[in-house]
Amino acid sequence: MYRSSLTFKGGYIHTIAVRMVKLEIRGLKVYYYTSKGIVKAVDGTNMNTSESVGIVGESGSGKSTLAYAMMRMLQHPARIVEGGIILDGKDLLAMNEREFNEHVRWKKIAMVFQYAMNSLDPVYKVKDQMYEVLRQHGVDAIDDTILVDALRETGLDAGVLEYYPHELSGGMKQRVVIAMALLLKPSVLIADEPTTALDVLVQAQIMNMLKRFKSNGLMIILITHDLSIVAEVVDRVAIMYAGQIVEFNTVDVIFKEAKHPYTQALMSSIPRLKGEKRLSYIKGDPPNPFDYPKGCRFYARCPYAMDKCMQEPPYISIGDGYVRCWLYR
Amino acid sequence: MLDAGSTDNLLEVKGLVKYFKVKRSLYELLRGNYDSRGIVKAVDGVSFSIERGKTLVLAGESGSGKSTIARLILKAIEPDRGTIMFDGKDVTRLSRSEKWFRRSVQMIHQDPYSSLNPRMKILSIVSEPLEIHGFAKKEREELAFKALQEVRLEPVEDIAYRYPHMLSGGQRQRVAIARALVLKPKLVVADEPVSMLDMSVRAEILELMNSIKAKYNITYMYITHDLSTSRYFGDDIAILYKGKIVEMGCIDEVLNNPLHPYTQALIDAIPEPEPSNRYKEKVVRIKIKIKMKIENDGISEQGCRFYARCPYAMDKCMQEPIMKKAKDDHYVSCFLY
Numbered sequence: 001m002y003r004s005s006l007t008f009k010g011g012y013i014h015t016i017a018v019r020m021v022k023l024e025i026r027g028l029k030v031y032y033y034t035s036k037g038i039v040k041a042v043d044g045t046n047m048n049t050s051e052s053v054g055i056v057g058e059s060g061s062g063k064s065t066l067a068y069a070m071m072r073m074l075q076h077p078a079r080i081v082e083g084g085i086i087l088d089g090k091d092l093l094a095m096n097e098r099e100f101n102e103h104v105r106w107k108k109i110a111m112v113f114q115y116a117m118n119s120l121d122p123v124y125k126v127k128d129q130m131y132e133v134l135r136q137h138g139v140d141a142i143d144d145t146i147l148v149d150a151l152r153e154t155g156l157d158a159g160v161l162e163y164y165p166h167e168l169s170g171g172m173k174q175r176v177v178i179a180m181a182l183l184l185k186p187s188v189l190i191a192d193e194p195t196t197a198l199d200v201l202v203q204a205q206i207m208n209m210l211k212r213f214k215s216n217g218l219m220i221i222l223i224t225h226d227l228s229i230v231a232e233v234v235d236r237v238a239i240m241y242a243g244q245i246v247e248f249n250t251v252d253v254i255f256k257e258a259k260h261p262y263t264q265a266l267m268s269s270i271p272r273l274k275g276e277k278r279l280s281y282i283k284g285d286p287p288n289p290f291d292y293p294k295g296c297r298f299y300a301r302c303p304y305a306m307d308k309c310m311q312e313p314p315y316i317s318i319g320d321g322y323v324r325c326w327l328y329r
Numbered sequence: 330m331l332d333a334g335s336t337d338n339l340l341e342v343k344g345l346v347k348y349f350k351v352k353r354s355l356y357e358l359l360r361g362n363y364d365s366r367g368i369v370k371a372v373d374g375v376s377f378s379i380e381r382g383k384t385l386v387l388a389g390e391s392g393s394g395k396s397t398i399a400r401l402i403l404k405a406i407e408p409d410r411g412t413i414m415f416d417g418k419d420v421t422r423l424s425r426s427e428k429w430f431r432r433s434v435q436m437i438h439q440d441p442y443s444s445l446n447p448r449m450k451i452l453s454i455v456s457e458p459l460e461i462h463g464f465a466k467k468e469r470e471e472l473a474f475k476a477l478q479e480v481r482l483e484p485v486e487d488i489a490y491r492y493p494h495m496l497s498g499g500q501r502q503r504v505a506i507a508r509a510l511v512l513k514p515k516l517v518v519a520d521e522p523v524s525m526l527d528m529s530v531r532a533e534i535l536e537l538m539n540s541i542k543a544k545y546n547i548t549y550m551y552i553t554h555d556l557s558t559s560r561y562f563g564d565d566i567a568i569l570y571k572g573k574i575v576e577m578g579c580i581d582e583v584l585n586n587p588l589h590p591y592t593q594a595l596i597d598a599i600p601e602p603e604p605s606n607r608y609k610e611k612v613v614r615i616k617i618k619i620k621m622k623i624e625n626d627g628i629s630e631q632g633c634r635f636y637a638r639c640p641y642a643m644d645k646c647m648q649e650p651i652m653k654k655a656k657d658d659h660y661v662s663c664f665l666y
Contacts (some may be wrong), residue, residue, distance in 0.1 A: 045345050058529055199390040199391055200595055200598045201390065201595065204611040207609040208611055211607065211610060226521065226600070227528065228601060231600070231602045231604045231607065232600045232601075255603070257376035266529060269528055269531070270602045271557040271560065272602065273533075273596065274585075275586060277560065278561075281531075281533040282529045282533075285497060285499075
């Protein structure tokens with residue numbers, strides 16, 4: 001199915017998946033079994049979406065681990081303890097490795113890794129690195145058309161194929177890496193901090209590009225700690241704290257009437273170009289991942305903490321999404 | 330900012346120039362001379378001054394020369410031309426033995442994960458500057474503990490004997506701030522001190538730096554590419570583009586009313602936490618040449634450096650623009666004005 005669409009010439013933009021996909025994460029738990037103890041990096045997350053999502057959280061909140069679980073790229077000492085990742089009705093975690101590699105990885109879900117632009121091999125031309133992706137996934141390309149189409153999609157021209165990574169600027173390298181993720185026309189693109197190391201002007205262009213992909217039907221899963229980028233690109237937001245999604249809703253709800261005290265605190269720590277000159281911050285540190293407290297994990301830093309919060313917070317439905325907080329029971 | 334000679338100025342920089350030679354081949358290296366293509370004009374005639382107790386933000390993209398300016402002011406490298414006046418004294422040429430200057434100027438680096446020696450305990454890291462400047466052992470410990478308390482690293486007794494890898498990013502950056510403060514400097518150069526930190530921690534570190542500034546009357550030079558956080562921290566701002574200052578002035582004035590096309594483009598490109606933005610594309614008001622090889626990077630050799638990317642470029646722009654006063658506390662270097 002993919003092979004036939006890949007030989008299609010020109011007009012790449014129309015060939016990106018236009019069909020809607022449904023992604024569900026059901027009670028996912030990913031633990032790292034280290035010599036010092038168990039790190040509950042992702043500890044019971046639930047999410048159900050057919051729109052682009054931004055996964056936001058501090059470092060250590062488990063957002064990258066969640067992404068790696070979706071790509072099934074976790075390695076020892078990480079283990080998926082329980083739960084499911086269901087894409088279009090199929091549980092990705094129930095598949096065997098071969099099946100996943102042949103049908104899903106890079107073909108349905110592709111990823112732009114954090115600092116990926118620095119992972120380009122300095123001794124190979126862009127062309128060879130892109131061909132390697134095709135080879136790895138068993139696609140024989142007749143000529144460079146597929147590569148050129150993918151590059152065009154990211155605003156680069158065919159000339160880039162003959163360059164070595166060091167000849168490209170940071171923004172161009174990031175585009176190459178995104179083009180490599182798009183090679184097999186996935187329907188879900190996970191982007192882990194895609195603009196972190198880039199200048200604002202380049203960042204704006206990359207965000208515009210992601211927006212364009214999104215309107216062409218690509219589901220984007222944007223992992224970042226920067227809420228302003230989320231507001232610019234995706235339609236839904238999952239706020240992660242200490243391995244759990246504490247609030248999940250549409251961007252409008254999250255930005256205008258955030259419910260969870262952690263989300264509210266994050267919102268008031270965003271620097272803005274206009275308006276009041278006061279930044280607030282969240283006092284204290286996130287809990288120790290080796291030993292998460294019982295009940296709500298935000299308890300120790302929460303301005304509204306009550307006795308009830310010592311129990312596991314419930315899922316409270318808010319519109320299309322949910323919040324996990326005792327305040328709303 | 331441009332009034333040179335005022336006694337209120339802690340730092341005055343005039344016509345600072347630093348070119349780097351790029352060694353292109355072994356032949357050139359051996360021959361010892363380079364053709365002009367092999368020169369990077371990292372800092373090309375930069376003048377500014379910082380008033381005592383104020384914060385100047387140096388903002389620009391990577392490659393604009395902001396870190397080179399920091400290194401020049403710290404005297405880590407020597408300028409090719411220009412003068413640096415610090416506290417009324419000319420420090421452009423300084424002998425290595427003049428430690429008073431080293432004591433008065435300190436730096437906070439960008440990456441707290443690599444700026445702290447992993448083999449040293451926090452206490453030794455913070456007291457090392459004191460050792461270099463010849464403090465007695467007892468005094469060193471006392472001052473180091475005080476500095477750690479100052480940056481609110483609690484519990485101090487515990488943290489002082491830990492290693493950097495046992496601390497979070499925010500805690501490490503506080504150690505770096507304590508190390509910079511322990512000598513009671515007059516000027517602190519902070520090179521992107523919060524860019525490696527989480528959003529929620531950034532505000533905390535900036536607030537800490539601000540409270541210390543007020544307490545000890547410290548002057549900051551804050552280097553960043555992030556205009557939205559600089560607004561919470563700076564008094565004045567200078568926008569750099571390829572080694573030149575294109576616009577400077579009071580920070581609110583420059584950010585609310587940007588005059589130079591480059592500043593305008595930068596401000597437009599900043600993501601705003603407004604969900605309705607996702608329905609429209611960001612306006613990127615400059616011409617970007619992604620097709621071009623990076624050889625000359627769109628820098629015009631003559632005249633305005635922004636010429637090749639400017640949406641308003643005119644013939645006149647082939648001449649060198651000069652810094653003009655647009656308003657009180659607002660200067661711009663552009664032929665449009």
